[in-house]
Amino acid sequence: MLPPKVRRIAQLLTRLPGVGEKTASRYVLHLLAQDPAVCRELGKELALLPDAVGPCSRCGNLAESEEEAPEGAPRICAVCNDPRRESSLLCVVGRVHDLFAIERTGTMRGRYFVLGRLLSPLEGVGPDDLPIPKLIQRVQDEGVTEIIVATPPSVDGEATALFLKRELLPLGVALSRIASGVPHGGDLEYADPITMGRALSGRQRL
Amino acid sequence: MLPPKVRRIAQLLTRLPGVGEKTASRYVLHLLAQDPAVCRELGKELALLPDAVGPCSRCGNLAESEEEAPEGAPRICAVCNDPRRESSLLCVVGRVHDLFAIERTGTMRGRYFVLGRLLSPLEGVGPDDLPIPKLIQRVQDEGVTEIIVATPPSVDGEATALFLKRELLPLGVALSRIASGVPHGGDLEYADPITMGRALSGRQRL
Numbered sequence: 001m002l003p004p005k006v007r008r009i010a011q012l013l014t015r016l017p018g019v020g021e022k023t024a025s026r027y028v029l030h031l032l033a034q035d036p037a038v039c040r041e042l043g044k045e046l047a048l049l050p051d052a053v054g055p056c057s058r059c060g061n062l063a064e065s066e067e068e069a070p071e072g073a074p075r076i077c078a079v080c081n082d083p084r085r086e087s088s089l090l091c092v093v094g095r096v097h098d099l100f101a102i103e104r105t106g107t108m109r110g111r112y113f114v115l116g117r118l119l120s121p122l123e124g125v126g127p128d129d130l131p132i133p134k135l136i137q138r139v140q141d142e143g144v145t146e147i148i149v150a151t152p153p154s155v156d157g158e159a160t161a162l163f164l165k166r167e168l169l170p171l172g173v174a175l176s177r178i179a180s181g182v183p184h185g186g187d188l189e190y191a192d193p194i195t196m197g198r199a200l201s202g203r204q205r206l
Numbered sequence: 207m208l209p210p211k212v213r214r215i216a217q218l219l220t221r222l223p224g225v226g227e228k229t230a231s232r233y234v235l236h237l238l239a240q241d242p243a244v245c246r247e248l249g250k251e252l253a254l255l256p257d258a259v260g261p262c263s264r265c266g267n268l269a270e271s272e273e274e275a276p277e278g279a280p281r282i283c284a285v286c287n288d289p290r291r292e293s294s295l296l297c298v299v300g301r302v303h304d305l306f307a308i309e310r311t312g313t314m315r316g317r318y319f320v321l322g323r324l325l326s327p328l329e330g331v332g333p334d335d336l337p338i339p340k341l342i343q344r345v346q347d348e349g350v351t352e353i354i355v356a357t358p359p360s361v362d363g364e365a366t367a368l369f370l371k372r373e374l375l376p377l378g379v380a381l382s383r384i385a386s387g388v389p390h391g392g393d394l395e396y397a398d399p400i401t402m403g404r405a406l407s408g409r410q411r412l
Contacts, residue, residue, distance in 0.1 A: 001309045003270040003284070005251065005258045012248040015240060016233045027222050028255075029303060032268065034221060036256030042218040043253025045211065049234075050242030052211050062238065064209040078209070097235060103207045 060114030086110050091148045094118045118156040132167050139171055146174040153180035266320030292316050297354045300324045324362040338373050345377055352380040359386035
């Protein structure tokens with residue numbers, strides 16, 4: 001029923017997380033009903049996005065290419081470029097999304113290292129698939145003395161944390177793991193047994 | 207936190223229905239993590255969309271421009287171009303979405319006329335804002351003998367239907383209105399009183 005061009009865009013939009021065929025067609029029809037300038041600008045920006053934005057060559061965070069940089073030049077992100085950040089403190093995260101979640105707290109004084117993936121035997125991700133040599137190199141080059149392991153408190157996240165502990169302890173840095181427990185505003189009654197167990201075992205002196 | 211280019215795209219994506227800032231950033235981050243070809247193609251297609259697709263100059267349905275058509279040439283949609291459609295039967299709908307909903311039934315033998323909006327005193331849409339002269343012209347030019355008014359069974363839709371009745375009856379065409387009642391698979395217990403009332407008053411001889 002939809003014209004082929006509209007159908008093609010709708011099909012591409014179904015690649016977005018949580019977007020099915022119906023939502024995708026709604027999106028395209030909505031864009032068509034709006035000011036065409038919005039659709040054109042969105043299209044132009046998206047077409048340029050993969051070249052304009054990519055992983056920071058130092059930490060893996062999102063970084064924008066310099067306007068006049070030649071193609072393929074290394075990108076450095078805003079956090080790595082920020083001189084107020086302490087080089088001695090490094091926070092290791094699984095994905096860029098996790099880095100943003102930590103940045104939103106406004107309390108991270110150090111820099112980051114994005115692994116890009118977590119150990120996952122089920123998905124065939126083994127130790128060799130993690131950028132450990134690059135992480136160790138960075139710890140040594142930048143004089144890192146403290147590392148916060150902020151992988152998620154899931155099976156894969158915990159496995160990755162344990163693996164990182166084994167790899168990083170020999171470097172003589174202070175290692176810590178983010179706390180897992182009942183979330184702020186959460187009700188003990190609704191906490192699952194694993195979360196509740198962690199809240200107990202991870203209790204802190206009052 | 208997000209690089210400016212990513213933020214700009216996320217901002218444009220919040221123009222989509224039901225997409226807030228959080229969902230929009232998720233969409234952009236997901237596109238960045240995917241094959242860059244998807245992002246580039248989506249961008250290219252979106253940038254061209256407003257020129258490639260627009261309202262059918264006859265009925266208002268979505269229509270694709272001919273490949274070699276000069277800019278601004280009238281577009282004719284697939285339904286209007288279909289010679290198997292009966293010109294004597296016309297279905298008047300409010301929006302293109304409604305046309306698609308009717309097409310999905312596969313039972314409409316006639317053509318369409320998309321009003322583009324419904325009468326809505328609250329939103330300041332009056333009788334002069336509807337393309338009634340164009341509709342009457344089309345009824346006369348194409349020898350339409352039957353019109354189905356398929357505006358939605360809402361306050362605005364009903365008001366528009368009554369207004370269309372007044373405008374179209376003098377033309378001597380057979381006028382009908384789509385049925386309103388308990389939907390297929392619906393439970394009488396959960397039908398709201400207005401729907402249930404309509405199902406009763408619109409009852410059909412068995």
